[in-house]
Amino acid sequence: xxxxxxxxxxxxxxxxxxxxxxxxxxxxxxxxxxxxxxxxxxxxxxxxxxxxxxxxxxxxxxxxxxxxxxxxxxxxxxxxxxxxxxxxxxxxxxxxxxxxxxxxxxxxxxxxxxxxxxxxxxxxxxxxxxxxxxxxxxxxxxxxxxxxxxxxxxxxxxxxxxxxxxxxxxxxxxxxxxxxxxxxxxxxxxxxxxxxxxxxxxxxxxxxxxxxxxxxxxxxxxxxxxxxxxxxxxxxxxxxxxxxxxxxxxxxxxxxxxxxxxxxxxxxxxxxxxxxxxxxxxxxxxxxxxxxxxxxxxxxxxxxxxxxxxxxxxxxxxxxxxxxxxxxxxxxxxxxxxxxxxxxxxxxxxxxxxxxxxxxxxxxxxxxxxxxxxxxxxxxxxxxxxxxxxxxxxxxxxxxxxxx
Numbered sequence: 001x002x003x004x005x006x007x008x009x010x011x012x013x014x015x016x017x018x019x020x021x022x023x024x025x026x027x028x029x030x031x032x033x034x035x036x037x038x039x040x041x042x043x044x045x046x047x048x049x050x051x052x053x054x055x056x057x058x059x060x061x062x063x064x065x066x067x068x069x070x071x072x073x074x075x076x077x078x079x080x081x082x083x084x085x086x087x088x089x090x091x092x093x094x095x096x097x098x099x100x101x102x103x104x105x106x107x108x109x110x111x112x113x114x115x116x117x118x119x120x121x122x123x124x125x126x127x128x129x130x131x132x133x134x135x136x137x138x139x140x141x142x143x144x145x146x147x148x149x150x151x152x153x154x155x156x157x158x159x160x161x162x163x164x165x166x167x168x169x170x171x172x173x174x175x176x177x178x179x180x181x182x183x184x185x186x187x188x189x190x191x192x193x194x195x196x197x198x199x200x201x202x203x204x205x206x207x208x209x210x211x212x213x214x215x216x217x218x219x220x221x222x223x224x225x226x227x228x229x230x231x232x233x234x235x236x237x238x239x240x241x242x243x244x245x246x247x248x249x250x251x252x253x254x255x256x257x258x259x260x261x262x263x264x265x266x267x268x269x270x271x272x273x274x275x276x277x278x279x280x281x282x283x284x285x286x287x288x289x290x291x292x293x294x295x296x297x298x299x300x301x302x303x304x305x306x307x308x309x310x311x312x313x314x315x316x317x318x319x320x321x322x323x324x325x326x327x328x329x330x331x332x333x334x335x336x337x338x339x340x341x342x343x344x345x346x347x348x349x350x351x352x353x354x355x356x357x358x359x360x361x362x363x364x365x366x367x368x369x370x371x372x373x374x375x376x377x378x379x380x381x382x383x384x385x386x387x388x389x390x391x392x393x394x395x396x397x398x399x400x401x402x403x404x
Contacts, residue, residue, distance in 0.1 A: 002361070005299075087112075104149060134185055175199055178195045195400075228245050237401050253266075268298060273309070274288055300351045310336075
Protein backbone atom coordinates (compact mmCIF):
# COMPACT_ATOMS: atom_id res chain seq x y z
CA UNK A 1 0.00 0.00 0.00
CA UNK A 2 1.35 3.46 -0.94
CA UNK A 3 1.63 6.33 1.59
CA UNK A 4 -1.15 8.15 -0.24
CA UNK A 5 -3.40 5.07 -0.05
CA UNK A 6 -2.55 4.61 3.63
CA UNK A 7 -3.46 8.21 4.44
CA UNK A 8 -6.68 7.91 2.45
CA UNK A 9 -7.67 4.74 4.33
CA UNK A 10 -6.96 6.47 7.64
CA UNK A 11 -9.17 9.36 6.53
CA UNK A 12 -12.00 6.99 5.56
CA UNK A 13 -11.79 5.24 8.91
CA UNK A 14 -12.02 8.56 10.67
CA UNK A 15 -15.14 9.47 8.73
CA UNK A 16 -16.69 6.08 9.53
CA UNK A 17 -16.16 6.66 13.26
CA UNK A 18 -17.72 10.11 13.02
CA UNK A 19 -20.68 8.77 11.07
CA UNK A 20 -21.46 6.12 13.65
CA UNK A 21 -20.96 8.24 16.75
CA UNK A 22 -22.02 11.78 15.82
CA UNK A 23 -19.97 14.97 15.94
CA UNK A 24 -19.60 15.44 19.68
CA UNK A 25 -18.43 11.93 20.51
CA UNK A 26 -16.67 11.71 17.17
CA UNK A 27 -14.24 14.40 18.22
CA UNK A 28 -13.12 12.28 21.13
CA UNK A 29 -12.90 9.14 19.00
CA UNK A 30 -10.75 10.92 16.43
CA UNK A 31 -8.12 11.56 19.07
CA UNK A 32 -8.39 8.02 20.43
CA UNK A 33 -8.09 6.42 17.03
CA UNK A 34 -4.70 8.06 16.48
CA UNK A 35 -3.31 7.91 20.01
CA UNK A 36 -1.90 4.40 19.73
CA UNK A 37 0.34 5.20 16.77
CA UNK A 38 0.89 8.80 17.83
CA UNK A 39 2.38 8.08 21.22
CA UNK A 40 5.89 7.84 19.78
CA UNK A 41 8.03 10.92 19.27
CA UNK A 42 7.24 12.92 16.14
CA UNK A 43 9.90 14.75 14.16
CA UNK A 44 8.89 18.11 15.70
CA UNK A 45 8.80 17.21 19.38
CA UNK A 46 6.83 15.19 21.92
CA UNK A 47 3.70 13.65 20.43
CA UNK A 48 0.14 14.46 21.43
CA UNK A 49 -0.33 11.99 24.30
CA UNK A 50 2.73 13.33 26.10
CA UNK A 51 2.19 17.05 25.55
CA UNK A 52 1.67 19.17 28.65
CA UNK A 53 2.10 22.79 29.74
CA UNK A 54 4.61 24.16 32.21
CA UNK A 55 3.36 25.15 35.64
CA UNK A 56 1.28 28.30 35.37
CA UNK A 57 0.29 27.68 31.75
CA UNK A 58 -3.32 27.04 30.71
CA UNK A 59 -3.91 23.97 28.54
CA UNK A 60 -6.38 24.04 25.61
CA UNK A 61 -7.04 21.28 23.09
CA UNK A 62 -8.95 21.29 19.79
CA UNK A 63 -9.94 18.28 17.69
CA UNK A 64 -10.74 18.50 14.00
CA UNK A 65 -14.23 17.10 13.51
CA UNK A 66 -15.68 15.77 10.26
CA UNK A 67 -19.42 15.16 10.09
CA UNK A 68 -20.85 12.73 7.57
CA UNK A 69 -24.32 11.59 6.59
CA UNK A 70 -25.54 7.99 6.62
CA UNK A 71 -24.07 7.45 3.15
CA UNK A 72 -20.64 8.55 4.27
CA UNK A 73 -20.74 11.92 2.52
CA UNK A 74 -19.07 14.82 4.31
CA UNK A 75 -21.59 17.37 5.54
CA UNK A 76 -19.40 19.61 7.67
CA UNK A 77 -15.96 19.91 9.23
CA UNK A 78 -14.56 22.23 11.87
CA UNK A 79 -12.25 22.58 14.86
CA UNK A 80 -13.97 21.90 18.17
CA UNK A 81 -12.50 22.57 21.60
CA UNK A 82 -12.26 19.45 23.73
CA UNK A 83 -11.12 21.16 26.94
CA UNK A 84 -14.12 23.54 27.24
CA UNK A 85 -12.19 26.63 28.40
CA UNK A 86 -13.56 29.05 25.79
CA UNK A 87 -10.23 30.91 25.80
CA UNK A 88 -9.27 30.25 22.17
CA UNK A 89 -11.41 30.87 19.10
CA UNK A 90 -10.37 29.35 15.77
CA UNK A 91 -11.11 32.24 13.42
CA UNK A 92 -9.97 30.77 10.10
CA UNK A 93 -8.37 27.71 8.56
CA UNK A 94 -7.29 26.63 5.09
CA UNK A 95 -7.40 23.15 3.61
CA UNK A 96 -5.07 21.38 1.21
CA UNK A 97 -5.54 22.33 -2.42
CA UNK A 98 -8.38 20.32 -3.86
CA UNK A 99 -9.42 18.93 -0.48
CA UNK A 100 -12.45 19.99 1.54
CA UNK A 101 -11.54 18.91 5.06
CA UNK A 102 -7.74 18.59 5.28
CA UNK A 103 -6.61 21.65 7.28
CA UNK A 104 -2.99 22.74 6.88
CA UNK A 105 -3.08 26.25 8.35
CA UNK A 106 -5.04 27.73 11.23
CA UNK A 107 -5.57 31.20 12.71
CA UNK A 108 -6.96 31.95 16.17
CA UNK A 109 -7.75 34.62 18.72
CA UNK A 110 -7.27 34.34 22.48
CA UNK A 111 -8.41 37.61 23.99
CA UNK A 112 -6.38 38.34 27.10
CA UNK A 113 -4.08 35.38 26.50
CA UNK A 114 -1.10 34.57 24.30
CA UNK A 115 -0.08 31.13 23.05
CA UNK A 116 3.40 30.32 24.34
CA UNK A 117 3.38 26.92 22.60
CA UNK A 118 1.21 25.13 20.07
CA UNK A 119 1.49 21.43 19.29
CA UNK A 120 -0.12 20.02 16.14
CA UNK A 121 -0.77 16.34 15.41
CA UNK A 122 -1.57 14.70 12.09
CA UNK A 123 -0.27 11.99 9.76
CA UNK A 124 1.17 10.13 12.78
CA UNK A 125 3.48 13.11 13.36
CA UNK A 126 3.71 15.93 15.90
CA UNK A 127 5.04 19.44 15.44
CA UNK A 128 5.69 21.72 18.43
CA UNK A 129 6.18 25.47 17.91
CA UNK A 130 7.10 28.04 20.54
CA UNK A 131 5.73 31.60 20.43
CA UNK A 132 3.47 30.92 17.42
CA UNK A 133 1.71 34.28 17.52
CA UNK A 134 -1.85 33.84 16.29
CA UNK A 135 -1.41 31.28 13.54
CA UNK A 136 0.10 27.93 12.61
CA UNK A 137 0.96 26.39 9.22
CA UNK A 138 1.43 22.64 9.14
CA UNK A 139 4.95 21.38 9.67
CA UNK A 140 3.55 17.85 9.88
CA UNK A 141 4.70 15.09 7.54
CA UNK A 142 3.17 11.80 6.53
CA UNK A 143 5.29 8.70 5.94
CA UNK A 144 5.98 9.79 2.39
CA UNK A 145 7.43 13.13 3.48
CA UNK A 146 4.45 15.16 2.29
CA UNK A 147 2.56 17.74 4.35
CA UNK A 148 0.03 16.10 6.63
CA UNK A 149 -3.31 17.64 7.60
CA UNK A 150 -3.92 18.75 11.18
CA UNK A 151 -5.97 16.33 13.30
CA UNK A 152 -5.68 18.17 16.61
CA UNK A 153 -4.10 21.27 18.13
CA UNK A 154 -2.96 21.71 21.71
CA UNK A 155 -2.10 25.09 23.22
CA UNK A 156 -0.29 26.39 26.26
CA UNK A 157 -1.57 29.87 27.13
CA UNK A 158 -0.42 32.63 29.41
CA UNK A 159 -2.25 35.83 30.23
CA UNK A 160 -1.03 38.70 28.09
CA UNK A 161 1.13 41.21 29.95
CA UNK A 162 -1.01 44.06 28.59
CA UNK A 163 -4.46 44.29 26.94
CA UNK A 164 -4.84 43.66 23.21
CA UNK A 165 -7.88 45.93 23.20
CA UNK A 166 -6.25 49.34 22.63
CA UNK A 167 -6.29 52.10 25.19
CA UNK A 168 -6.02 55.66 23.86
CA UNK A 169 -3.81 58.36 25.30
CA UNK A 170 -2.94 62.00 24.67
CA UNK A 171 0.79 62.46 24.24
CA UNK A 172 2.92 65.31 25.54
CA UNK A 173 4.41 66.11 22.14
CA UNK A 174 3.51 69.24 20.15
CA UNK A 175 1.26 68.82 18.33
CA UNK A 176 -0.42 66.53 20.83
CA UNK A 177 -1.45 63.20 19.33
CA UNK A 178 -4.08 60.64 20.19
CA UNK A 179 -2.17 57.37 20.43
CA UNK A 180 -3.39 53.78 20.39
CA UNK A 181 -1.63 51.64 23.02
CA UNK A 182 -2.04 47.84 22.94
CA UNK A 183 -0.29 44.50 23.17
CA UNK A 184 0.58 42.82 19.84
CA UNK A 185 0.67 39.03 20.41
CA UNK A 186 2.43 38.38 17.10
CA UNK A 187 5.29 40.75 17.93
CA UNK A 188 5.07 40.02 21.69
CA UNK A 189 5.36 43.71 22.49
CA UNK A 190 3.32 46.79 23.32
CA UNK A 191 2.69 48.94 20.27
CA UNK A 192 2.06 52.69 20.42
CA UNK A 193 0.55 53.98 17.18
CA UNK A 194 -0.46 57.58 16.45
CA UNK A 195 -4.13 57.76 15.47
CA UNK A 196 -4.09 61.46 14.64
CA UNK A 197 -2.53 64.78 15.63
CA UNK A 198 -4.44 67.48 17.52
CA UNK A 199 -3.60 71.09 16.61
CA UNK A 200 -2.51 72.57 19.94
CA UNK A 201 -2.01 76.32 20.40
CA UNK A 202 -1.44 76.12 24.16
CA UNK A 203 1.94 76.17 25.87
CA UNK A 204 0.85 73.78 28.63
CA UNK A 205 2.14 70.31 27.66
CA UNK A 206 -0.70 68.70 29.66
CA UNK A 207 -3.27 69.96 27.14
CA UNK A 208 -5.34 68.96 25.26
CA UNK A 209 -6.65 66.70 28.04
CA UNK A 210 -9.98 65.16 29.12
CA UNK A 211 -9.67 62.34 26.57
CA UNK A 212 -12.65 59.97 26.21
CA UNK A 213 -13.70 57.48 23.53
CA UNK A 214 -17.21 56.74 22.22
CA UNK A 215 -16.78 53.10 21.15
CA UNK A 216 -20.20 52.90 19.46
CA UNK A 217 -19.48 55.77 17.06
CA UNK A 218 -15.65 55.69 16.91
CA UNK A 219 -15.37 59.27 18.16
CA UNK A 220 -12.72 60.69 20.51
CA UNK A 221 -13.56 63.62 22.81
CA UNK A 222 -10.96 65.95 24.29
CA UNK A 223 -10.81 69.43 25.83
CA UNK A 224 -8.46 72.37 25.49
CA UNK A 225 -7.03 74.25 28.44
CA UNK A 226 -9.72 76.95 28.14
CA UNK A 227 -12.54 74.40 28.56
CA UNK A 228 -13.45 74.12 24.86
CA UNK A 229 -14.69 70.63 23.92
CA UNK A 230 -13.51 69.10 20.64
CA UNK A 231 -13.96 65.74 18.92
CA UNK A 232 -11.97 63.70 16.42
CA UNK A 233 -13.43 61.37 13.78
CA UNK A 234 -17.08 62.41 13.69
CA UNK A 235 -16.58 62.49 9.91
CA UNK A 236 -14.99 59.03 9.90
CA UNK A 237 -11.75 60.47 8.50
CA UNK A 238 -10.12 61.79 11.71
CA UNK A 239 -11.47 65.30 11.18
CA UNK A 240 -11.74 67.60 14.23
CA UNK A 241 -14.96 69.34 15.28
CA UNK A 242 -14.98 72.23 17.76
CA UNK A 243 -17.76 72.83 20.29
CA UNK A 244 -18.16 75.50 22.94
CA UNK A 245 -16.77 75.94 26.42
CA UNK A 246 -18.27 73.30 28.72
CA UNK A 247 -16.98 74.50 32.11
CA UNK A 248 -18.14 77.38 34.30
CA UNK A 249 -15.55 80.13 34.39
CA UNK A 250 -13.58 78.48 31.55
CA UNK A 251 -11.89 76.06 33.96
CA UNK A 252 -9.80 73.32 32.37
CA UNK A 253 -10.94 69.73 32.01
CA UNK A 254 -8.12 67.49 33.24
CA UNK A 255 -9.81 64.09 33.05
CA UNK A 256 -12.95 62.61 31.51
CA UNK A 257 -14.73 59.45 30.41
CA UNK A 258 -17.56 58.54 28.03
CA UNK A 259 -20.58 56.48 29.01
CA UNK A 260 -24.05 55.89 27.55
CA UNK A 261 -23.95 58.78 25.11
CA UNK A 262 -22.52 61.36 27.52
CA UNK A 263 -19.10 62.87 28.18
CA UNK A 264 -18.45 62.88 31.96
CA UNK A 265 -15.96 65.29 33.53
CA UNK A 266 -15.16 67.32 36.64
CA UNK A 267 -14.19 70.98 36.06
CA UNK A 268 -10.71 71.25 37.52
CA UNK A 269 -10.75 72.64 41.06
CA UNK A 270 -14.51 72.10 41.40
CA UNK A 271 -16.85 69.92 43.45
CA UNK A 272 -19.35 68.73 40.80
CA UNK A 273 -19.59 65.97 38.23
CA UNK A 274 -20.74 67.32 34.85
CA UNK A 275 -21.88 65.85 31.54
CA UNK A 276 -21.76 67.14 27.99
CA UNK A 277 -24.01 66.00 25.14
CA UNK A 278 -23.35 66.69 21.43
CA UNK A 279 -26.12 64.47 20.00
CA UNK A 280 -28.11 67.50 18.80
CA UNK A 281 -25.19 68.83 16.75
CA UNK A 282 -24.27 71.45 19.34
CA UNK A 283 -23.01 70.95 22.85
CA UNK A 284 -25.12 71.16 26.00
CA UNK A 285 -23.50 70.73 29.39
CA UNK A 286 -25.00 70.44 32.85
CA UNK A 287 -24.28 69.38 36.40
CA UNK A 288 -24.88 65.65 36.93
CA UNK A 289 -24.14 65.41 40.66
CA UNK A 290 -22.61 67.30 43.51
CA UNK A 291 -19.59 65.59 45.03
CA UNK A 292 -18.67 65.00 48.65
CA UNK A 293 -15.29 66.67 48.17
CA UNK A 294 -14.17 70.05 46.83
CA UNK A 295 -11.10 71.62 45.22
CA UNK A 296 -10.77 68.49 43.08
CA UNK A 297 -7.72 68.44 40.84
CA UNK A 298 -7.39 65.54 38.41
CA UNK A 299 -6.29 62.84 37.89
CA UNK A 300 -8.77 61.02 35.72
CA UNK A 301 -12.20 59.34 35.55
CA UNK A 302 -13.25 55.90 34.34
CA UNK A 303 -16.57 54.03 34.47
CA UNK A 304 -17.09 50.26 34.59
CA UNK A 305 -19.77 48.03 33.07
CA UNK A 306 -21.89 48.33 36.24
CA UNK A 307 -22.00 52.14 35.87
CA UNK A 308 -19.67 52.77 38.78
CA UNK A 309 -17.49 55.82 38.20
CA UNK A 310 -13.98 55.87 39.68
CA UNK A 311 -12.07 59.11 40.15
CA UNK A 312 -8.39 59.68 40.90
CA UNK A 313 -7.30 63.11 42.07
CA UNK A 314 -4.01 64.90 42.55
CA UNK A 315 -5.66 67.11 45.18
CA UNK A 316 -8.90 67.86 47.03
CA UNK A 317 -9.93 69.57 50.25
CA UNK A 318 -8.67 66.47 52.13
CA UNK A 319 -5.65 65.63 49.95
CA UNK A 320 -5.13 63.27 47.04
CA UNK A 321 -7.99 60.78 46.96
CA UNK A 322 -9.44 57.88 44.97
CA UNK A 323 -13.22 57.60 45.18
CA UNK A 324 -16.28 56.13 43.48
CA UNK A 325 -19.70 57.44 42.44
CA UNK A 326 -22.63 55.17 41.55
CA UNK A 327 -24.10 56.75 38.42
CA UNK A 328 -27.45 55.09 39.16
CA UNK A 329 -27.54 56.52 42.70
CA UNK A 330 -25.22 59.50 42.98
CA UNK A 331 -25.78 59.70 46.72
CA UNK A 332 -23.64 56.57 46.91
CA UNK A 333 -20.14 58.06 46.93
CA UNK A 334 -17.32 56.11 48.57
CA UNK A 335 -13.88 57.35 49.59
CA UNK A 336 -11.70 54.37 48.72
CA UNK A 337 -8.32 55.75 49.77
CA UNK A 338 -6.71 59.02 50.85
CA UNK A 339 -3.01 59.39 50.08
CA UNK A 340 -1.51 62.68 51.15
CA UNK A 341 2.03 61.37 50.75
CA UNK A 342 1.74 61.15 46.97
CA UNK A 343 3.23 57.65 46.94
CA UNK A 344 3.17 55.16 44.08
CA UNK A 345 1.23 52.67 46.19
CA UNK A 346 -2.23 53.96 45.28
CA UNK A 347 -4.25 55.01 42.22
CA UNK A 348 -4.44 58.65 43.34
CA UNK A 349 -3.24 61.07 40.69
CA UNK A 350 -3.06 58.39 37.99
CA UNK A 351 -4.61 58.26 34.54
CA UNK A 352 -7.38 55.63 34.46
CA UNK A 353 -8.91 53.32 31.87
CA UNK A 354 -10.98 50.13 32.00
CA UNK A 355 -10.36 47.00 29.96
CA UNK A 356 -13.38 44.76 30.64
CA UNK A 357 -13.63 44.70 34.45
CA UNK A 358 -9.97 45.54 35.10
CA UNK A 359 -9.04 49.12 35.92
CA UNK A 360 -5.62 50.15 34.65
CA UNK A 361 -3.63 53.13 35.94
CA UNK A 362 -0.88 55.03 34.16
CA UNK A 363 1.68 57.42 35.61
CA UNK A 364 1.79 60.49 33.36
CA UNK A 365 5.17 61.28 34.89
CA UNK A 366 7.25 58.16 34.25
CA UNK A 367 5.07 56.09 31.91
CA UNK A 368 4.47 53.11 34.23
CA UNK A 369 1.30 51.03 33.98
CA UNK A 370 -0.44 49.22 36.84
CA UNK A 371 -3.69 47.43 37.61
CA UNK A 372 -5.87 48.79 40.42
CA UNK A 373 -7.52 46.95 43.29
CA UNK A 374 -10.94 48.63 43.37
CA UNK A 375 -11.56 47.73 47.01
CA UNK A 376 -8.66 49.74 48.45
CA UNK A 377 -7.11 51.66 45.54
CA UNK A 378 -3.76 49.87 45.74
CA UNK A 379 -1.63 49.38 42.65
CA UNK A 380 -0.01 46.22 41.36
CA UNK A 381 3.69 46.11 40.67
CA UNK A 382 4.49 47.95 37.41
CA UNK A 383 3.27 45.85 34.49
CA UNK A 384 4.82 47.88 31.68
CA UNK A 385 6.41 51.21 30.85
CA UNK A 386 5.55 53.25 27.77
CA UNK A 387 5.67 56.86 26.69
CA UNK A 388 3.98 59.33 29.03
CA UNK A 389 0.30 60.09 28.43
CA UNK A 390 -1.41 63.07 29.99
CA UNK A 391 -4.84 61.39 29.84
CA UNK A 392 -6.37 58.03 28.94
CA UNK A 393 -9.55 56.71 27.36
CA UNK A 394 -10.82 53.21 28.06
CA UNK A 395 -10.19 50.59 25.41
CA UNK A 396 -12.17 50.13 22.23
CA UNK A 397 -11.63 49.10 18.62
CA UNK A 398 -11.80 52.22 16.45
CA UNK A 399 -12.36 52.47 12.72
CA UNK A 400 -11.67 55.37 10.40
CA UNK A 401 -10.84 56.12 6.80
CA UNK A 402 -7.61 57.76 5.70
CA UNK A 403 -8.14 60.43 3.08
CA UNK A 404 -5.98 60.06 0.02
